[in-house]
Amino acid sequence: xxxxxxxxxxxxxxxxxxxxxxxxxxxGLRAAAAALLEGEEDILTANxxxxxxxxxxxxxxGMIDRLELTPSRIEAMADGLIxxxxxxxxxxxxxxxxxxxxxxxxxxxxxxxxxxxxxxxARPNVTAxxxxxxxxxxxxxxxxxxxxxxxxxxxxxKCLRAGLKNAGFPEDSVQLITDTDRAxxxxxxxLHDYVDVLIPRGGAGLIRSVVENSTVPVIxxxxxxxHIFVDETADYKMALDIIFNAKTQxxxxxxxxESLVIHRNIAEEFLPLLKARLDEKQVEVRADxxxxxxxxxxxxxAAEDWGTEYLDYILSLKLVDSIDEAIAHINRYNTKHxxxxxxxxxxxxxxxxxxxxxxxxxxxxxxRFTDGFEFxxxxxxxxxxxxxxARGPMxxxxxxTTKYIIYGNGQVRP
Amino acid sequence: xxxxxxxxxxxxxxxxxxxxxxxxxxxGLRAAAAALLEGEEDILTANxxxxxxxxxxxxxxGMIDRLELTPSRIEAMADGLIxxxxxxxxxxxxxxxxxxxxxxxxxxxxxxxxxxxxxxxARPNVTAxxxxxxxxxxxxxxxxxxxxxxxxxxxxxKCLRAGLKNAGFPEDSVQLITDTDRAxxxxxxxLHDYVDVLIPRGGAGLIRSVVENSTVPVIxxxxxxxHIFVDETADYKMALDIIFNAKTQxxxxxxxxESLVIHRNIAEEFLPLLKARLDEKQVEVRADxxxxxxxxxxxxxAAEDWGTEYLDYILSLKLVDSIDEAIAHINRYNTKHxxxxxxxxxxxxxxxxxxxxxxxxxxxxxxRFTDGFEFxxxxxxxxxxxxxxARGPMxxxxxxTTKYIIYGNGQVRP
Numbered sequence: 039x040x041x042x043x044x045x046x047x048x049x050x051x052x053x054x055x056x057x058x059x060x061x062x063x064x065x066g067l068r069a070a071a072a073a074l075l076e077g078e079e080d081i082l083t084a085n086x087x088x089x090x091x092x093x094x095x096x097x098x099x100g101m102i103d104r105l106e107l108t109p110s111r112i113e114a115m116a117d118g119l120i121x122x123x124x125x126x127x128x129x130x131x132x133x134x135x136x137x138x139x140x141x142x143x144x145x146x147x148x149x150x151x152x153x154x155x156x157x158x159x160a161r162p163n164v165t166a167x168x169x170x171x172x173x174x175x176x177x178x179x180x181x182x183x184x185x186x187x188x189x190x191x192x193x194x195x196k197c198l199r200a201g202l203k204n205a206g207f208p209e210d211s212v213q214l215i216t217d218t219d220r221a222x223x224x225x226x227x228x229l230h231d232y233v234d235v236l237i238p239r240g241g242a243g244l245i246r247s248v249v250e251n252s253t254v255p256v257i258x259x260x261x262x263x264x265h266i267f268v269d270e271t272a273d274y275k276m277a278l279d280i281i282f283n284a285k286t287q288x289x290x291x292x293x294x295x296e297s298l299v300i301h302r303n304i305a306e307e308f309l310p311l312l313k314a315r316l317d318e319k320q321v322e323v324r325a326d327x328x329x330x331x332x333x334x335x336x337x338x339x340a341a342e343d344w345g346t347e348y349l350d351y352i353l354s355l356k357l358v359d360s361i362d363e364a365i366a367h368i369n370r371y372n373t374k375h376x377x378x379x380x381x382x383x384x385x386x387x388x389x390x391x392x393x394x395x396x397x398x399x400x401x402x403x404x405x406r407f408t409d410g411f412e413f414x415x416x417x418x419x420x421x422x423x424x425x426x427x428a429r430g431p432m433x434x435x436x437x438x439t440t441k442y443i444i445y446g447n448g449q450v451r452p
Numbered sequence: 453x454x455x456x457x458x459x460x461x462x463x464x465x466x467x468x469x470x471x472x473x474x475x476x477x478x479x480g481l482r483a484a485a486a487a488l489l490e491g492e493e494d495i496l497t498a499n500x501x502x503x504x505x506x507x508x509x510x511x512x513x514g515m516i517d518r519l520e521l522t523p524s525r526i527e528a529m530a531d532g533l534i535x536x537x538x539x540x541x542x543x544x545x546x547x548x549x550x551x552x553x554x555x556x557x558x559x560x561x562x563x564x565x566x567x568x569x570x571x572x573x574a575r576p577n578v579t580a581x582x583x584x585x586x587x588x589x590x591x592x593x594x595x596x597x598x599x600x601x602x603x604x605x606x607x608x609x610k611c612l613r614a615g616l617k618n619a620g621f622p623e624d625s626v627q628l629i630t631d632t633d634r635a636x637x638x639x640x641x642x643l644h645d646y647v648d649v650l651i652p653r654g655g656a657g658l659i660r661s662v663v664e665n666s667t668v669p670v671i672x673x674x675x676x677x678x679h680i681f682v683d684e685t686a687d688y689k690m691a692l693d694i695i696f697n698a699k700t701q702x703x704x705x706x707x708x709x710e711s712l713v714i715h716r717n718i719a720e721e722f723l724p725l726l727k728a729r730l731d732e733k734q735v736e737v738r739a740d741x742x743x744x745x746x747x748x749x750x751x752x753x754a755a756e757d758w759g760t761e762y763l764d765y766i767l768s769l770k771l772v773d774s775i776d777e778a779i780a781h782i783n784r785y786n787t788k789h790x791x792x793x794x795x796x797x798x799x800x801x802x803x804x805x806x807x808x809x810x811x812x813x814x815x816x817x818x819x820r821f822t823d824g825f826e827f828x829x830x831x832x833x834x835x836x837x838x839x840x841x842a843r844g845p846m847x848x849x850x851x852x853t854t855k856y857i858i859y860g861n862g863q864v865r866p
Contacts, residue, residue: 053783053807053809056807056809057806057807136828138826138827138828142817142821144827144828151839151840152809152839230663234838234839234840235839235840249644249667250667253663253664255669255670255838255839255840256669257840273862276862279862279864280862280864282864283864283865284864287864287865369467391857392471393467393470393471395467395470395566395855396855397855397856398855398856398858399855399856399857399858400858400860401858401859401860402859402860402861402862402863403556403858403859403860403861403862403863403864404860404863404864404865406864406865407556407858407863407865408856412552412865413552413558413856414550414552414558424648424669425565425566425648425649425669425853426565426648426649426669426671426840426841426853427840427841429853429854429855429856430854430855430856439839439840439843440843440844441809441810441811441812441813441843441844442811442812442813442822442827442843442844443805443813444812444813444814444815444817444821445815445816445817446814446815446816446817447816447817448687448690448693448694448816448817449816449817449818449821450693450694450696450697450698450701450817450818450820451697451701451818451820451821451826
């Protein structure tokens with residue numbers, strides 16, 4: 039099938055999904071979940087093909103672990119679909135409705151986007167997750183997964199489609215692009231006649247490529263060069279706990295802390311405590327000259343450290359003279375993801391919240407909370423680091439748009 | 453100045469504008485308005501240069517009228533800035549704030565976008581209007597106007613900047629790109645390191661070029677192939693009044709009606725009445741075969757008529773057997789702008805509102821109401837026909853984004 043055919047089918051199907059009731063959509067999700075469990079053997083067989091090929095290709099053990107499926111991981115995918123069925127459906131909510139002086143009643147109603155494209159590199163479970171969130175929000179989805187997981191993704195999508203079809207839902211609610219040619223991926227990014235929004239999920243390279251090439255509106259997700267600023271009035275214990283959590287609780291994620299900014303007035307006291315705490319996990323600290331003088335075990339930072347998302351047991355560290363200097367530094371080097379201040383000072387807390395340019399700004403808490411589940415959305419399709427449409431964690435609501443509905447009784451414009 | 457320098461200045465200034473109080477921003481708008489009036493003579497002189505050049509270039513009289521400024525038009529620009537000062541400031545509103553089970557309080561706060569780019573072809577008054585809306589919403593604006601109005605735009609921006617500067621505001625709140633080279637315009641579209649959103653205002657060609665070339669997130673505005681469906685239960689007088697208004701009240705605008713869809717059951721009765729009414733303004737009707745049989749004075753429609761935005765005293769007309777056929781036809785050919793049904797039937801009104809895919813869907817009213825002022829926003833920067841971020845008329849609120857503000861007391865992620 040050509041991409042245009044895939045796009046046409048999606049667009050046609052979007053018209054059907056867009057007006058399904060929540061009850062019907064939940065029925066479809068449960069049917070798809072059941073089909074995943076029934077297809078377990080086929081999915082595992084296909085996944086083994088991917089794993090064998092990845093081993094031949096020399097993929098690292100960690101990456102193979104992310105790729106490999108087990109009966110319990112397939113069960114978790116099915117459970118994920120059921121848990122999306124339980125969530126509140128955002129579609130149909132009328133956000134506002136007001137009468138105009140001329141008697142027109144103008145309302146703004148939440149409706150599905152239509153067709154959502156998702157390009158991802160990650161684990162095969164994203165295939166089922168992304169389908170579930172799009173389906174629940176009344177959207178068709180076109181998936182383009184990584185070539186390493188192609189056979190697994192094909193098997194998963196086959197099950198989802200069969201489950202939908204048997205339950206009387208359009209199987210084209212979810213389609214997978216199976217051509218791994220890069221030219222096809224680029225063509226997908228230019229399918230704006232059929233795709234309403236494109237969400238890339240993956241590393242910085244993938245996201246850059248989508249932003250560069252796409253004519254479909256894009257929601258940028260992902261990279262996080264997240265900072266924690268320790269103000270001079272910070273509670274040291276709180277600061278140490280939060281830094282330790284934000285850096286080491288899970289290192290490979292976008293909301294992990296990558297850089298510390300410390301008020302110079304507390305450096306002599308605080309840095310040795312910090313060193314001791316980070317040593318528990320052998321975290322390497324790349325610090326500016328003065329900090330290295332205070333703690334000689336710190337590694338001197340190079341200029342490129344300030345802008346680096348390590349995703350590793352490494353942190354950069356800079357001393358500053360004031361909150362203004364801290365804010366300027368963070369706004370210069372951050373990726374607009376998540377930033378935190380640790381402080382006891384009311385004015386500085388408010389100033390940081392107001393002046394930091396990021397999707398999520400914290401006072402006295404770990405940056406690791408930037409997450410759809412932690413924010414109470416019950417789901418997450420990604421974390422937007424752009425300003426258009428959605429900013430921060432995106433749940434079901436962020437997969438919808440609005441339309442104005444206007445009730446008249448013959449009004450014409452004077 | 454290079455585009456990168458312009459971008460850097462805008463980004464720096466955005467940090468200043470983003471935290472100004474409403475009172476301060478209103479003061480800036482009033483200062484800019486006063487400066488426009490003071491600079492009247494310079495603006496008129498510059499505008500005459502543009503008008504003379506346009507005359508030499510053979511511009512039509514209608515276009516020259518749009519280009520030409522008069523003392524009263526300059527006064528209207530200044531009044532426009534004052535009226536924006538009176539509007540409510542969307543920045544700083546906390547849309548929601550909830551406590552999480554772990555004690556975190558998570559709020560979502562409206563903040564400026566940062567730097568807004570506007571590429572426009574239209575009249576020079578857009579220069580002042582766009583500045584006013586961006587400034588009030590705390591955004592820096594970089595303007596790229598049409599080359600026909602270059603001298604006028606330069607003079608207007610010079611006044612605005614001088615007014616801001618004299619009142620103690622950063623003059624780089626508004627910058628104009630004066631290089632008319634097309635390569636520069638393309639470079640502007642790729643300035644995503646500095647520009648947060650790009651809004652093209654103009655014809656279909658301009659908008660297509662921006663969508664094709666931009667790496668900055670774009671809000672598509674504009675083209676409207678708007679339909680009115682006359683259901684079999686329609687009140688004929690209401691239908692005729694609305695069609696006449698939507699087609700002829702102003703022909704060159706995106707919310708004008710371009711196509712009629714009429715239920716076949718009423719065609720014999722309704723079409724002659726329609727013909728008589730549209731004859732008052734010599735509207736040409738390009739109709740399908742059966743409609744032409746009923747009213748021989750109708751012109752046979754070609755296939756391309758269904759997708760054409762005439763912006764003229766021309767309408768296409770198609771007969772259908774059912775509301776489903778009407779909806780399918782409209783969803784196929786519309787540009788997702790504004791669509792109306794004229795009906796007395798409850799179920800059909802609801803069905804049309806639900807199933808039509810457009811920014812604004814009307815029951816028993818003219819499509820001409822799709823407009824920021826008519827919707828009660830008090831202002832309009834354009835009408836979005838895309839689904840991401842904003843859909844339909846865009847006022848001050850649509851020039852903002854949100855950020856999550858999170859108040860903690862030491863929370864770490866388990």
